Amino acid sequence: MIIATDLSLDRGAKNLIKSSSFTIHPNHKVGLVGSNGCGKSSLFAALLGNLSPDSGDLSLPAAWDIATVKQETPSLEQSALDYVMDGDKEFRQLEQELEQARITDNGNLEAILINKIDTINGYSLPARAGELLHGLGFLQSQLENPVKDFSGGWRMRLNLAQALISRADLLLLDEPTNHLDLDAVIWLQRWLKRFTGTLVLISHDRDFLDTVIGQILHIEHQRAKLYSGNYTAFERQRREHLAQQDAQYQKQQKEAAHLTAFVDRFRAKASKAKQAQSRLKRLEKLPDLAPAHVDSQFTFSFEEPESLPYPLLSLEESQCGYPKSDHDGPVIILEGVGLTLIPGSRIGLLGRNGAGKSTLIKSLAGELSLLAGKRYCAQDLKVGYFSQHQLEQLHAPSSPVDHILRAKPTLGEPQARTFLGKFGFSGDQALSQVATMSGGEKARLVLALIVLEKPQLLLLDEPTNHLDLEMRQALVMALQDFGGAIILIAHDRFLLESCVDEFYLVANGRVSDFSGDIDDYQQWLNDDKKQAIKSIKTEQQGSDKGLDKKQLRQQQAELRKKSAPLRKEADKLEKKVHQWQEELAKVEALLSDSDIYQAERKSELTDLLKKQANLKNDIEENEMLWLDLAEQIEEMMSVTD
Template identity: 35%
Template sequence: MATYVEILKREFPHIDIEVFDYITGVLASGGADFEDGEELFDAVGGVLQGSSSDNKNEDDVRDICFQMFDTLNLTSTGKSHHQVKLDAPVQLSQLSSATPDMLAEQDVQGIWMVKRGQNTTVDAKKLGKAEAKLKAKHERRNEKDSLKPSTPLVLEEASASQASNKKDTRVDASGKNRSYDIRIENFDVSFGERSLLQGAELSLATGRRYGLIGRNGLGKTTLLKMLANRSLRVPAHISILHVEQEVAGDETEALNSVLESDTVREGLLAEEKQLNARIASGSAEGTESVRLTEVYAKLEEIEADKAPARAAIILSGLGFSPKMQKQTTKEFSGGWRMRLALARALFARPDLLLLDEPTNMLDVRAILWLETYLQTWSKTILVVSHDRNFLNAVVTDIVHLHSQRLESYRGNYENFVKTKEDRLKNQHREYEAQVQYREHIQVFIDRFRYNANRAAQVQSKLKLLERLPPLKPLEKEIEVTLRFPDNFEKLSPPILQLDEVEFYYNPELTLFQGLNVSADLESRICIVGENGAGKTTVLKLLMGELTPVKGMRHSHRNLKIGYFSQHHVDQLDLNVCSIELLLNKFPGRNEEEYRHQLGGYGITGELATRPVASLSGGQKSRVAFAQMTMPCPNFYILDEPTNHLDMETIEALAKSLNKYKGGVVLVSHDERLIRMVCHELWVCEHGKVRRIEGGFDEYRDILQEQFRKEGYL
């Protein structure tokens, strides 16, 4: 491969000697600091374009910068050894402070001390700007490095307070309260200094399934945590299970881990074993046999003998094969351990089950199974979910969190939308009637204010106005909008394709063979399949992050991909605010530009200056969108983009993708997003990717048929 020096000479045969020395010096001394070709272009592209006598446009210069960056990459990884060698060791720190005379005596020439030729063609202003930009970049990087060992960020904590009811407290203390209904009145929830709920009320009737909905960042997850740790008073005899953390990895088999979650059954089995041992040893005192009979009766009552089969059905429904059920918990990834935590909760059957975005960790197949399973749940569920179809299938009631209060609605999500619209219409009519009534009174007052004969009536009308309740304007939630800029030139096909690709991580286990897929700027493709089938691997092959073992990846030379990872939060610097995040990633712009970019994704005002770590999951996703779209890609690859987003933002995401003029390939389990956006459905299974003509409906029918055959339904 040609070195960056050779590329410069080849592409710019008439380059000014000063520009040549400047660029080669920058690459030789600081090339390893560039994260990608775009950064290299930002540093030297303007100087190159300004000094070019070959009429090269910006795209040509960008391509050349990317070529030079590739040679730097090879140098840093040891695959190439093209290096600029000096005749003798030179201390750069000494050179930078040396005078020209000193340098001349040592016969050493610094790249920053080159004398300008008389007939130079370089633009001095552009050169100065490029040097200043590079200097600023190094200063920012040094400043960032100096901050790394600093004290870890201390986040605010959530808290809850509740007006005590002496009667309820006495009943609970006496142990006479056997009701499994939950009613929490007049309570507040705050996060640090921010009030999330004020004077709120929550009623949960036993046997009902509630969907807790509301915009990102309003406190849904915090409310679940307050209930789980009993910061809000829930009767002591009601068992609560909050599926929040993944199962710890140890030597316990997956199936046994689920069985152990039923502490009543485990306790009875342990007691049975202990009683039998005492009876067999002859040390029993006579009461053991009576107690053993009671234990057997209780085990029969809770159908303990059917427990292994019930646990296996739950695990199978959530995607655990018979082989996986025998694996130890430490062998599973975090995503599968979260599924295991969900399986344990379903098996334990608590009186109050708290679920926070349970579909985030599941593929479409597992979501359909969970919907069916929860429809027969006999106890109380409170679930936070952004999945509209899941809520329609599962919940019997909706609890809407907004304006620091909770409002309850009977029915599923579709019924909530209709009822809410009707309420808003009625409120609007009532508001208009009140406005007209006030105006009518005010007209009378204004007309007869100075009429002595009507003075008593005017005074009466004035008192009537004063007695009327204050007129409150209708509360309207701000509509969510997302901006996906598409000010780029249309690219002629082929844009992106994989031809006869074979790929594996382990030579003994081929993941894909004969993979043939293609996409263009009109593509709206969704990839579905079970977890572990290779969906994310397909995305990385399309992006070029993974290299095929066999076959070829073809992409347009001007293709610019924006990638949203399902683990996007892991890629964000949580210790800075959103503005600083964009500043560090895309330096050289003013604060207003960063605020405008974040504002396009709902991160406005003080939200933009808060540490990213303090934002909700959905708000972090919006920050990741703002970061992804800032370079204006012409193709998006999105891996589970709806995780943590509220329903309004998912709707806005779908509308924005439909307006976007570039190509889109996404992996998603959100049925509504798939139906709104995608024209093609690729199913990833058994080492192949196949296109389904009937779209999502056909895929759903295939899964339902599998459930029936396997006996999960």
């Protein structure tokens, strides 16, 4: 377990965590939350052994393997699949030892090592690595591509997959959803729910926390406090705690005022001097309570638009994409797009990464010219457009105040600073250079500039990527009260479900109305995958019509040979699952005996419950691997069906 005792952590002269104690038990999943800069990353550094406590103690088992996501990925020729497999260090070590045993022709050692690899389920590692990569959005055709061919965001997904495949006792994840689309976020939620080790997760996605996490470690006012339950439960407990703290503070203030009044009134009277002195001592002994308050209160809202024309914006039979270059023709991303935005429209865009959601937003915003079709825009329409590239378009040497005054010269500096205070830019922060700002601060400044313009239409492409939980909640509340139209792309499920009324699906080069919610979309993803496999089979079958029987037999023999390793691995998995099912039946038979729940058998009961949980997880995980292998074999053999 992880035990913090009177823990204090500093960064330079800044106190981040002071005299905090908490215990995280093995196999628990904990969300680490708090405002930006409160010390979350420093606590991660301490858990990794990269930062020593300034006082107190932070201990965890020396034998624990700890995994986290690397922040840098070298430009490697190594394939994506092989790179992810490097995360299983135990397998790689055994693999090297096995290779050396074969070089030295040590048959006995070779047999021992093969058995060890089999025991740790090492031979299924390629299939497990492939499953992780598919879940994180990689195509089958990309698995053998060299790491150097992937962009920064996709390399971060490779690093995430490498951390997930490790045999970690403790998994530390810092904003793992930042580089993911909604599809991959949904998949990662399911994966982490099945993870049996200890998980400490930093995330600003409340739905993700609610789905995955069982405890919340909250850092506030330099104190780290552990709460039971998910993020929603934490918010409720925290509200109750703050209400109780405020009631105690008000009661204390009332008592202090009463004591002070008595002392002031009777101190000079000899007959009351003793009582006055007694009350003065009592006043001095009152505990030093602080008024209850919550940090990071963002108070902005969208002002009512001056007018709301009907419609605001529309696309008719439009073709969206990128214009032709000197050497190539236009790149068509979407065709036949028909979309009308009216006041009150609240639309969320769904679709896989790369399907064209951002292209559609850019086309609506006028950032991209249509390749064909018509774009109708109401006269003097004010559009609030947010995308990640706008963070880089801020003027680095300028301050937030400079940006506001440049956008609205009629404002004075005091008014600009008051306005920026609603977005968390108080004091010297309002005068600091953009160049020194974090991604979250830049995102808040871009949102402030959008609000300043009093838009009638909001086109928001992943607006919460760098925002903390408090700012996300403030944005949700502001969007709920917004009177214009909204189109939103987000991987934050809570934001989508709170702020949009309808969904559009961007898929296969088309934009269509999606009659359902995000749960229905999740089912669509599963069905779409099955349909894609079916289409591949149909195409493969069509390509075989010209083959004669002899050629088909030869092809079948070749495919059986190629699929033999997969079949062998599937057989092994099937036998293992059967064995584990038998063991599980025995364990559950023991747990059905009432004597096992006697106090003197507590240790035995704990061991049985742990074994039951581990067996259930092994069975579920390996059944999924078996199904994946069976699907691969079926796809391979369907060429000649």
